[in-house]
Amino acid sequence: MVGAANASQPSLGGVGLESSSGVRGADLVGADQETAMLSVQGERARLLDKQVETQIQELRALNRRLELLNIVQAGLKAVQAQFNAGAKYDKEWDDASGGWSYRQADRINRAAAEAGINLGFASDSNTWRLFGHMGDMKDFARAYLPSEQAHLLEQWRDKADLRGHLLAAQLVDRMxxxxxxxxxxxxxxTLNRCPGGIRYDSEYGELRKAVTRVQGAIDEASNLQQDQLLRLQALMNRRNESADMLTNYIRKMQDSRMAISEKIRGT
Incomplete structure (x- = not known):
């Protein structure tokens, strides 16, 4: 059975006292009134400082997520701009103007993964088109493949060398x-993969849905950001008030002791 003393947590001016706090009821037993009040005010200020710090950390994490979501949205809209206005919903990114970009896909998917949002693009098997329709294939090959393989893919792109086509098919199976x-x-x-992330063959219809999904997440995060900013401001106001109270109390204690000392000297 839980005793009445444990039924609720003690608080100081509306700020809860934790079990690890610096001031406990037992600590105040036997203390003079000034010392007890000073301890209580100091502990209240400490707890408010801790709450402010926690709120700032939460707000920073939310700001980072909002930043990532905006990176994702900017990337998706850039991909969307590659499609004609009347594009069919099943038209793939690799068939859009300029082909697909490994840099753009990587930027979108990494930001989405860190933000914790699944973009909803379907997974599928890959073909040689992963390399063949990559607009920045030469840059990718030079950065991530041995020089001889990069050269073959460049020859395939520039001169339709069949060996590069065969290599692309092999690389897709392996990577x-x-x-x-x-x-x-x-x-x-091997290539990293992002579940639900954009692919070279992602379709225009999927892209439109992803843009809507990310915008909803941005709106939700923005509203939460405003709520957290208001909460942080309220906490900071309370902390400042507590600091002022503590300062004033210390000043009054000092003035009182000084007055007593002066009276003693005057006797």
Whole structure:
């Protein structure tokens, strides 16, 4: 059975006292009134400082997520701009103007993964088109493939060299998975994959849905950001008031002791 003393947590001026707090009821037993009040006011200020710090950390995390979501949205809209206004919903990114970009896919998917949002793009098997329709394929090959393989892919792009086509098919079987595209962490590594992330063959209809989904997440995060800013401001006001109270109390204590000392000297 839980005793009445444990039924509720003690508080100081509306700020809860934790079990690890610096002031406990037992600590105040036997203390003079001034010392007890000073301890209480100091503990209240400490707890408010801790709450402000926690709120700032939460707000920073939310700001980072909002930043990432905006990166994702900007990338998705840039991809969307590659499609004609009347594009069919099943038209793929690799068939859009300029082809697909590994850099853009990587930027979108990494930001989405860090923000914790699934963009909803379907997974699928890959073909040679992953390399063949990559607008910045030469840059990718030079950055992540051995020089001889990079050269073959360049010859394929520039001169339709069949050996490059065959190499692309082999690389897809060895390197690529089924989910959204992310670059290797180092040359020679298999490609990273992002579940629900954008792919070279993601369709225009999927893209439109992803833009709507991300915008909803941005709006939600923005509203939460405003709420947290208001809460932080309220906490800071309370902390400042507590600091002023503590300062005033210390000043009154000092004035009182000084007055007593002067009376003693005057006797």
């Amino acid at each position: 690529a998975g089924h989910d959204g595209f992310m670059t290797p962490d180092y040359p020679g590594q």
